Amino acid sequence: MKICYKRDGGLAFLPGLQRQTEFDAETLDDQRRNELSQLVSQCCFFEQPAQVGQAAKGAADMTAEVLTIEKEGARHQVRIVGTPPDEALLALLQVVRAVVALQRQHGG
Amino acid sequence: MSCKHGHRHSIFCVLPPYVLDQILRHGTAQQRAAAVKTKSVDHTFRSLRLSALTIKSMRRLTTTAAAVASPVAPVKRRSIYTANHTETLPGTLVRGEGQPASGDPSVDEAYDGLGATFDFFAEVYQRNSIDDSGLALEATVHFGQDYNNAFWNSVQMVFGDGDGELFNRFTIALDVIGHELSHGVTEDEAQLQYFNQSGALNESMSDVFGALIKQYHLKQTADQADWLIGAGLFTGKVKGVALRSMKDPGSAFDDPVLGKDPQPKHMDQFVDTFEDNGGVHINSGIPNHAFYQVATRIGGYAWEHAGRIWYEALRDARVKPNANFMAFARVTLNVASTLYGATSSERQAVKDGWAAVGISL
Numbered sequence: 001m002k003i004c005y006k007r008d009g010g011l012a013f014l015p016g017l018q019r020q021t022e023f024d025a026e027t028l029d030d031q032r033r034n035e036l037s038q039l040v041s042q043c044c045f046f047e048q049p050a051q052v053g054q055a056a057k058g059a060a061d062m063t064a065e066v067l068t069i070e071k072e073g074a075r076h077q078v079r080i081v082g083t084p085p086d087e088a089l090l091a092l093l094q095v096v097r098a099v100v101a102l103q104r105q106h107g108g
Numbered sequence: 109m110s111c112k113h114g115h116r117h118s119i120f121c122v123l124p125p126y127v128l129d130q131i132l133r134h135g136t137a138q139q140r141a142a143a144v145k146t147k148s149v150d151h152t153f154r155s156l157r158l159s160a161l162t163i164k165s166m167r168r169l170t171t172t173a174a175a176v177a178s179p180v181a182p183v184k185r186r187s188i189y190t191a192n193h194t195e196t197l198p199g200t201l202v203r204g205e206g207q208p209a210s211g212d213p214s215v216d217e218a219y220d221g222l223g224a225t226f227d228f229f230a231e232v233y234q235r236n237s238i239d240d241s242g243l244a245l246e247a248t249v250h251f252g253q254d255y256n257n258a259f260w261n262s263v264q265m266v267f268g269d270g271d272g273e274l275f276n277r278f279t280i281a282l283d284v285i286g287h288e289l290s291h292g293v294t295e296d297e298a299q300l301q302y303f304n305q306s307g308a309l310n311e312s313m314s315d316v317f318g319a320l321i322k323q324y325h326l327k328q329t330a331d332q333a334d335w336l337i338g339a340g341l342f343t344g345k346v347k348g349v350a351l352r353s354m355k356d357p358g359s360a361f362d363d364p365v366l367g368k369d370p371q372p373k374h375m376d377q378f379v380d381t382f383e384d385n386g387g388v389h390i391n392s393g394i395p396n397h398a399f400y401q402v403a404t405r406i407g408g409y410a411w412e413h414a415g416r417i418w419y420e421a422l423r424d425a426r427v428k429p430n431a432n433f434m435a436f437a438r439v440t441l442n443v444a445s446t447l448y449g450a451t452s453s454e455r456q457a458v459k460d461g462w463a464a465v466g467i468s469l
Binding site: 008009010011012013014015016017018019055056057058059060061062063082083090094097098101104105107 | 195196197252253254256257258259260261262263271273275278284287288291292295299302310311314338341351361363364365366367368370383384385388389390
């Protein structure tokens with residue numbers, strides 16, 4: 001399962017934070033890999049709409065996060081603005097953020 | 109005058125008021141009833157058209173008249189919540205107005221920062237909170253997990269703790285707190301659309317007032333100020349001093365992980381992009397630098413003259429939600445003339461300040 005993550009916008013709009021990050025779940029440890037796989041299923045990621053959430057009028061400095069997942073020949077992209085109401089999708093996002101942050105720390 | 113509405117009676121066209129008055133005096137019962145109805149509707153539209161007032165301006169007049177008749181001192185009403193590292197808003201209330209310090213730095217910094225921002229707008233520009241009508245101020249801290257951001261969601265401020273690797277907590281910088289709250293002021297006034305140049309102006313307004321709030325708190329003149337936005341946000345591991353520099357856009361950071369500060373300081377360097385709503389956090393460097401130029405040319409405390417010009421321009425009905433840099437710059441020049449005179453040094457400073465970033469007035 002290949003995952004691609006990109007963040008856009010935000011008060012701290014910095015090139016390094018906006019850079020698209022890709023990783024293969026196969027390169028992660030078993031626990032993390034299984035966690036991601038379960039969350040992708042639980043949130044029915046491949047059936048999520050292309051856009052989840054939108055900024056209210058007058059809102060500012062909110063981030064948008066674009067998650068693209070390829071699994072078993074299928075590919076789907078979801079753009080998430082703000083906090084997704086789907087708890088499983090939020091949990092998936094949080095795990096992906098953590099993996100991406102770790103990769104950045106190690107120069108990925 | 110031909111009537112385009114197709115009704116039989118000419119009374120249903122827009123007639124001069126004195127014609128309607130004649131009908132009221134001499135018409136039939138049916139004609140008089142129609143004239144009364146027409147006159148009341150027509151009066152509303154004439155008033156709006158003749159005065160060219162927006163609804164916002166009318167509300168301001170009403171508010172001002174009420175304040176003159178019964179002056180009420182602005183009163184802070186702050187509520188600080190914790191999201192307890194979830195993304196649920198507003199979260200749990202931890203400190204209300206007048207309550208003592210909580211001991212949680214994020215909570216107490218948010219409380220103090222909201223207070224400093226409120227006091228700035230009240231004392232310097234006689235503005236009663238974000239909406240100039242005493243709106244309660246709410247902020248949530250400890251939002252999310254290792255959350256590297258702060259934002260205004262249109263009703264409240266939200267602050268992350270940062271990841272501790274690249275970022276400290278986002279309440280650590282007073283100008284960031286002022287920045288977020290100032291988005292509410294902009295939304296209440298010009299409602300600058302959050303994309304492309306109007307969005308960059310929106311962002312710049314928040315940086316301008318965020319910087320002024322910090323300078324006012326520290327009682328710094330324009331020459332003494334560092335003109336940095338978000339100083340203290342980065343951890344010691346980052347090669348950078350702040351998120352942005354109004355004095356020297358493009359110089360705030362250059363880090364192996366975070367990249368280089370992408371802000372331009374001149375229209376020649378304007379960034380055309382689809383990212384970041386058309387680069388609202390990137391191209392804000394240009395109006396930011398213009399303000400820095402104006403403020404340092406005038407000298408003294410930046411909130412007194414340069415800040416006053418910018419604030420009154422933001423409230424000016426000529427600044428539309430889709431205003432670009434040039435449109436806003438023109439209004440600032442006109443406001444400077446109105447406030448300080450057509451031959452004033454302030455007006456010249458505004459002209460020269462915008463010229464320094466490639467906008468000729």
